[in-house]
Amino acid sequence: MDLLDFARGPALQVGLIVFAFGVAWRLAALLLLPRMQDRSKAREGAPTAAIASGREVLRRMWPQGAFAEATRFSVINGYIFHLGLAIIVFGGTPHILFLRDLFGISWPGLPTNIINGVSVITFASLLLALARRINDPVLRLISTANDYISWAMTFLPVATGLLAISHLGARYETLLAIHLLSVAAFLVWFPFGKLMHAFLVFVSRGTTGVHLAHRGAQL
Amino acid sequence: MRLHDAADCCSSEATGMAGAVLNEIAELLEHFAKTGEETIVDLRGLPMTDADRAALEDALGQGEVTAVVDVAGPSEVWETSYAGVWWVRHRGADERITSEEIVVTRVPAILLSHSDDVRASASRLRETLASDDVTEPAQTIDQGLEETSHVG
Amino acid sequence: MSDDRTLGEVMTSRGVSRRAFLKYASYLATAMALPASATSVIAQSLATARRQSVIWLSFQECTGCTESITRSYSPTLEDLIFDFISLDYHHTLMSVSGAAAEHAREQAMKDNKGKYIVIVDGSVPIKDGGIYSTIAGVTNEQMLKDTVKDAFAVVSVGTCAAFGGIPHANPNPTGAVAVSDIIKDKPIINIPGCPPIPEAMTGTIAYLLSFGKLPELDKLNRPLAFFGESIHDRCYRRPFYERGMFADSFDDEGARKGWCLYKVGCKGPIAYNACATLKWNGGISFPIQSGHGCLGCSEPNFWDKGSFYKPLAAATAGINAEVGAAAVVGAAIGATAAQIIKKRRQDVADRAIKKVEG
Numbered sequence: 001m002d003l004l005d006f007a008r009g010p011a012l013q014v015g016l017i018v019f020a021f022g023v024a025w026r027l028a029a030l031l032l033l034p035r036m037q038d039r040s041k042a043r044e045g046a047p048t049a050a051i052a053s054g055r056e057v058l059r060r061m062w063p064q065g066a067f068a069e070a071t072r073f074s075v076i077n078g079y080i081f082h083l084g085l086a087i088i089v090f091g092g093t094p095h096i097l098f099l100r101d102l103f104g105i106s107w108p109g110l111p112t113n114i115i116n117g118v119s120v121i122t123f124a125s126l127l128l129a130l131a132r133r134i135n136d137p138v139l140r141l142i143s144t145a146n147d148y149i150s151w152a153m154t155f156l157p158v159a160t161g162l163l164a165i166s167h168l169g170a171r172y173e174t175l176l177a178i179h180l181l182s183v184a185a186f187l188v189w190f191p192f193g194k195l196m197h198a199f200l201v202f203v204s205r206g207t208t209g210v211h212l213a214h215r216g217a218q219l
Numbered sequence: 220m221r222l223h224d225a226a227d228c229c230s231s232e233a234t235g236m237a238g239a240v241l242n243e244i245a246e247l248l249e250h251f252a253k254t255g256e257e258t259i260v261d262l263r264g265l266p267m268t269d270a271d272r273a274a275l276e277d278a279l280g281q282g283e284v285t286a287v288v289d290v291a292g293p294s295e296v297w298e299t300s301y302a303g304v305w306w307v308r309h310r311g312a313d314e315r316i317t318s319e320e321i322v323v324t325r326v327p328a329i330l331l332s333h334s335d336d337v338r339a340s341a342s343r344l345r346e347t348l349a350s351d352d353v354t355e356p357a358q359t360i361d362q363g364l365e366e367t368s369h370v371g
Numbered sequence: 372m373s374d375d376r377t378l379g380e381v382m383t384s385r386g387v388s389r390r391a392f393l394k395y396a397s398y399l400a401t402a403m404a405l406p407a408s409a410t411s412v413i414a415q416s417l418a419t420a421r422r423q424s425v426i427w428l429s430f431q432e433c434t435g436c437t438e439s440i441t442r443s444y445s446p447t448l449e450d451l452i453f454d455f456i457s458l459d460y461h462h463t464l465m466s467v468s469g470a471a472a473e474h475a476r477e478q479a480m481k482d483n484k485g486k487y488i489v490i491v492d493g494s495v496p497i498k499d500g501g502i503y504s505t506i507a508g509v510t511n512e513q514m515l516k517d518t519v520k521d522a523f524a525v526v527s528v529g530t531c532a533a534f535g536g537i538p539h540a541n542p543n544p545t546g547a548v549a550v551s552d553i554i555k556d557k558p559i560i561n562i563p564g565c566p567p568i569p570e571a572m573t574g575t576i577a578y579l580l581s582f583g584k585l586p587e588l589d590k591l592n593r594p595l596a597f598f599g600e601s602i603h604d605r606c607y608r609r610p611f612y613e614r615g616m617f618a619d620s621f622d623d624e625g626a627r628k629g630w631c632l633y634k635v636g637c638k639g640p641i642a643y644n645a646c647a648t649l650k651w652n653g654g655i656s657f658p659i660q661s662g663h664g665c666l667g668c669s670e671p672n673f674w675d676k677g678s679f680y681k682p683l684a685a686a687t688a689g690i691n692a693e694v695g696a697a698a699v700v701g702a703a704i705g706a707t708a709a710q711i712i713k714k715r716r717q718d719v720a721d722r723a724i725k726k727v728e729g
Contacts, residue, residue: 004641005676005687012686016694021701028705034713093615094684097634101685111615172601173641176683259407261400290390291451309394315653317394318401328411333389335379335418 004173007180015187016102022191027199043216056209057202077128084122085154088115088161112165119162126155150194156182236267237274240321244279247323248303257324263316272319279304279321288329292317296327378455379418387454392417395451395577402574402649403586403596416581422457423580424479424487426518429462430511431504431538431547432493436529437463439566440573442652452573455580459487462506473507480521488579489522491515491550494531494538498546515553524558524585525550528572530668533561533591540674551592558585561592563644565668570649571597591671593643602639602665605647608632626662636680637664644669 001009047055063071089095093109100106109115130151133139160182162168164175189195240260247258262272280300288294292312298305305322307329322328376384382391396413399405405413429437459479465472479487493511496503501510509517519525527550530536538547551559560579562571575594578586586594603609611617611631618625618632631637639647642665646657658665664680667673677687 001675002671005672008677008683008685009687013688013691013693016686016688016690017697020694021697024698024701025705025708028702029708030705032706032709034709034716093617093634094682097682097684098686101681102690109615112613172603176641180686259410261407263401264404264407288390288394290388290394294394307397309397313653317398320397320407329390329393336383336388339383 002173002177004177004180007177007184011181011184012187015184019187019190023196023199026191026196030200030203038211038214040214042214046213046216049210049213052213053206053209056212057205059209060205073132074129077125077132081122081125081129084118084125085158087118088122088158091115091118116162116165119158119165123155123158123162126151126158130155146193149189153182153186153189153193153195157186232268233270233274234266234268236265236271237278240265240267240271240275241278244301244304244321244323248301251303251323257322259323260321262319262321276306279306286330294329296330375421377419378422381422382418382454389414389418391451396581399574399577399581402570403578403594405596413581416583417455417577420455420580420583423455423576424483425456425458425490425576426476426479426487426522427458427461427463427490427492428511428515428518430491430493430495430515430532431545432529432531433537434463434492435566436492436532436572437461439564439569440528442569452577456488456576459483470507476518480518484521486523487521488524488526488576489519490526490528490576491532492527492529494535494547494549495553496538496545496547497553498544503545512553515550519554519557522557524560524579525554526560526562526572526575526579527551528562528567530563530565530671530673533563533593534671536563536565537674539672559592560585560588560594562597563591563593563669565666565673567669568597568645568649568651571645589643593669597645597649598643598669600643600645600648602642602644602647602659603637606639606659607647608659621662629662632659632662632664634682635664636678636682638667638670638673638676638679638683639665640683642667642670642673 046052063069063075087110090099090107091110092115093112096106096109133143133147133151157179160175160179163170164172164179167175169175170178186195190198240262243260247260250256251258262275267275282298282300282302285295285297288296292310292314294310295308296305303323303325305324305327307320307322307327308316309318311317379389379392382388392414393410396410396417397407399413400407400410427437457479460472460476462472465475468475493504495501495511495515497512501512504511506514527533531538531547532550535543535547535549535552538545539549551561560575562575564571571594574597575586578594578596586596589595589598591598603612606612608629608631611629612633616625616628616630617634618630619634620626621635626632626635633640637659639659646665647659650657650660666679667676677685681687
């Protein structure tokens with residue numbers, strides 16, 4: 001069994017198993033947890049939970065108020081690499097084939113040169129995010145291993161994917177194998193680190209919105 | 220019906236390689252005129268399409284000498300309209316082109332009688348005369364090959 | 372069958388001139404991408420070489436490799452290779468001769484000690500003492516070791532001899548292995564393919580003859596001249612890949628228009644062979660040109676890389692029962708955890724109420 005066989009076979013199999021197990025565990029544990037009852041009376045004029053959560057989700061889509069200046073870079077750069085990742089994962093033909101094989105549905109892919117361009121932008125954007133994290137004293141102080149590992153698990157598939165499409169450094173089969181191994185590592189880490197925010201980000205923002213609205217925060 | 224348009228797409232389009240090869244030949248020819256050093260350009264080893272080779276053939280044209288060498292299939296040899304630039308096209312017995320080259324030289328080696336062959340034929344002629352049987356025709360290559368035991 | 376005359380002398384005695392050597396050399400130089408200036412050197416070396424003794428061993432194989440080499444495309448020119456070598460033993464072709472053939476093999480080994488080339492097609496079974504394939508009561512493993520002992524080099528033709536091939540495929544009931552798994556002390560050239568391209572076989576042998584040394588090989592011992600580039604790199608459909616134009620099935624518009632076959636499982640990007648350039652059956656076509664993706668038959672374990680029609684980008688197993696079970700177990704553990712916390716909160720609340728009431 002060569003490296004590519006290992007990556008396409010056992011490595012991705014383990015990645016998918018751990019991913020399915022971990023995500024199901026964390027989602028079930030969180031969503032089935034009985035909600036703490038807030039027995040206080042809601043402030044007068046407080047919106048319903050649905051409106052409050054939706055409003056908070058929307059509000060946090062863009063830098064706000066006193067934090068606007070401080071968070072502008074993170075938010076804009078965040079948009080760049082999140083959109084970039086989405087375009088690469090859901091627009092690149094090999095990725096669509098990967099997903100089609102898993103879920104049985106497919107859609108037309110984007111031309112290779114567009115994916116290549118987006119990949120380069122995403123690559124640079126992720127590097128900027130790391131540079132910012134290291135250089136900003138506050139950000140550096142509150143960063144944990146979890147942040148750096150989650151960053152690396154996102155960065156590696158982008159970097160190795162770029163190498164694979166540009167045939168740089170090794171033969172294509174080796175580069176493809178390394179790329180798939182990085183995806184397997186991403187899948188294994190996903191449920192246990194901050195990458196889980198992909199599932200939880202809107203749940204937590206919505207919940208926060210409901211709490212704030214209940215207490216009458218005017219945002 | 221042509222099922223595979225793409226199958227023909229890439230062999231019928233000229234890529235401009237003919238011009239590049241012509242430039243190289245011009246250089247090789249000047250070099251040969253100066254130094255007498257022969258060179259060979261392997262036309263099948265270059266990324267040339269059929270259209271490229273046809274364009275090159277047109278550009279070089281036909282000169283005064285044309286020869287056919289009948290050895291393990293026909294080989295066509297001609298001097299192009301530029302003296303010293305020879306086109307050699309080897310074919311197998313099935314007429315398929317097995318190799319094709321431009322040779323910058325006075326006479327391509329394939330046309331020359333090799334000294335070993337000359338020696339061998341001298342002794343053969345002598346033997347034939349000695350055996351008094353001058354009516355026996357000389358063997359040609361294809362007869363010679365037929366006598367060898369081939370696998371399959 | 373030793374013959375002290377040079378090939379030039381042998382051929383001259385048959386009325387074949389040196390021009391044939393020159394023509395063959397030119398063909399070889401083109402096929403192996405040697406510098407055109409090497410032509411006269413090759414012709415000269417061939418003419419002064421002695422006829423090369425070759426012993427061809429056939430083990431666990433389907434005879435496809437022999438079929439391929441005996442149908443090399445340009446009769447009379449390609450067949451010259453059979454004048455350049457002395458095929459002293461070919462197991463499949465000589466099987467009717469029985470013991471006489473085996474004597475010929477032993478005689479050739481004695482006469483050409485240290486100089487003969489052993490060509491092997493087929494893998495070698497080693498399970499249960501190698502009993503799954505025997506010739507004249509001798510196991511393949513034993514015959515290989517005995518025959519190779521005094522050889523100059525070994526050429527493994529076909530994926531079975533080179534990498535174990537189809538007999539080696541999961542579950543490999545006979546314990547089939549490649550020649551290189553058994554022979555460790557001789558130079559080995561692998562010419563894989565199912566079957567290999569005839570020109571790759573004859574070209575490599577002619578190279579050995581002309582230069583008296585092994586051609587440049589890759590890390591899997593394959594001659595770089597034929598296995599240096601991937602099918603994908605030299606595929607005439609490559610522009611469609613770059614433009615994102617793919618066949619989605621074997622009978623859609625893309626397939627009819629001859630677009631890239633990546634989506635229907637083509638292994639061209641990881642398969643190293645000369646099919647896209649030399650092609651098959653006298654340069655008529657090759658699998659991709661005929662509308663089918665490359666199977667990657669010149670690569671180790673090509674049979675065990677999942678479905679031939681599964682795209683390279685897809686995981687071999689996909690979402691199977693194990694992944695589903697993992698999700699169910701994960702959800703059950705999560706639900707239990709939530710339940711325990713719920714219970715704990717209830718207990719705390721109960722105790723508090725009891726305290727107030729008490």
